[in-house]
Amino acid sequence: MLNAFPPLRNALAEHGLLADKSFGQHFLLDLNITRKIARLAGPLEGQTVIEVGPGPGGLTRALLEAGARVVAVEKDARFLPLLAELAAAADGRLTLVEADALKVDEAALAGGPGHVVANLPYNVGTPLLIKWLTGPWRPLSMTLMFQKEVADRIAAPVGGDAYGRLAVICQALCSAKVVMDLPARAFTPPPKVASAVVRLDPLAVRPPDAEIAALEKVSAAAFGQRRKMLRSSLKLLGGEALCERAGIDPGVRAETVPVEGFLRLARAL
Numbered sequence: 001m002l003n004a005f006p007p008l009r010n011a012l013a014e015h016g017l018l019a020d021k022s023f024g025q026h027f028l029l030d031l032n033i034t035r036k037i038a039r040l041a042g043p044l045e046g047q048t049v050i051e052v053g054p055g056p057g058g059l060t061r062a063l064l065e066a067g068a069r070v071v072a073v074e075k076d077a078r079f080l081p082l083l084a085e086l087a088a089a090a091d092g093r094l095t096l097v098e099a100d101a102l103k104v105d106e107a108a109l110a111g112g113p114g115h116v117v118a119n120l121p122y123n124v125g126t127p128l129l130i131k132w133l134t135g136p137w138r139p140l141s142m143t144l145m146f147q148k149e150v151a152d153r154i155a156a157p158v159g160g161d162a163y164g165r166l167a168v169i170c171q172a173l174c175s176a177k178v179v180m181d182l183p184a185r186a187f188t189p190p191p192k193v194a195s196a197v198v199r200l201d202p203l204a205v206r207p208p209d210a211e212i213a214a215l216e217k218v219s220a221a222a223f224g225q226r227r228k229m230l231r232s233s234l235k236l237l238g239g240e241a242l243c244e245r246a247g248i249d250p251g252v253r254a255e256t257v258p259v260e261g262f263l264r265l266a267r268a269l
Helices: 008-015 031-040 058-065 077-088 106-110 122-134 148-155 165-173 209-224 239-246 259-268
Strands: 048-052 069-074 094-098 115-119 142-147 174-182 195-202
Touching: 031 058, 031 115, 031 142, 031 174, 031 195, 048 058, 048 106, 058 069, 058 077, 058 115, 069 077, 069 106, 077 094, 122 142, 122 148, 122 165, 142 148, 142 174, 148 165, 148 174, 148 195, 165 174, 165 209, 165 259, 209 259, 239 259
Parallel strands: 048 069, 048 115, 069 094, 115 142
Antiparallel strands: 142 195, 174 195
16 A cells, blocks of 8 residues: 555645745655665565655655554654654554654653664754663664765774764774765755765664763863863873873874774773
């Protein structure tokens, strides 16, 4: 029955829906693209997937076609009637939740383990990622679309221009790889920037929660003054003594310290 649905542009027109800039909305209406994103998320047959910001449901359709059980969290109530039509044809595999994704309890929504696949609203993408990385519910995988600049920061190698706090936190907990680039023209309306999809898979060994909390403090201080040497940028956390306990040269700058080095600083803290 999913194949019987009209093209997304027609569905939007029938419901009189336009993107709302206040929600950071840019729609992916090409089902070939959304199907590719679903494939990049891995085998989804019988898997639970949380999708944030489904909008008109282009990615939602692709996830359902892939056999997933989808929990779609949508803050913009205008899209609920259109999504409800999709849910009616999904044989009970689509649950709609009208809520702010920053405030939901993913464990309760998913009912257990699950994946996150989403074309994230630009204005909340990074806070949502940090929530899923450090919060109590830990996704089995995340396949997420961001502004390309943010995607590059997530997957940046040490020493690169984009390497910073976001790369350190993400890569301390996950393998992170940009798996797809999308030009602005792929969206309706086109944003002012290009986008990219990042695939994140949790590492086999996760640092303890206390170490992650310390990592957030250390990386924030180090990259908050990234042109300074660590002895200066980390001064309030112990400076040179902290670096020496971690076996890190206090005379280097943050962008030259690998993720494992920051984990050693976190453990020393």
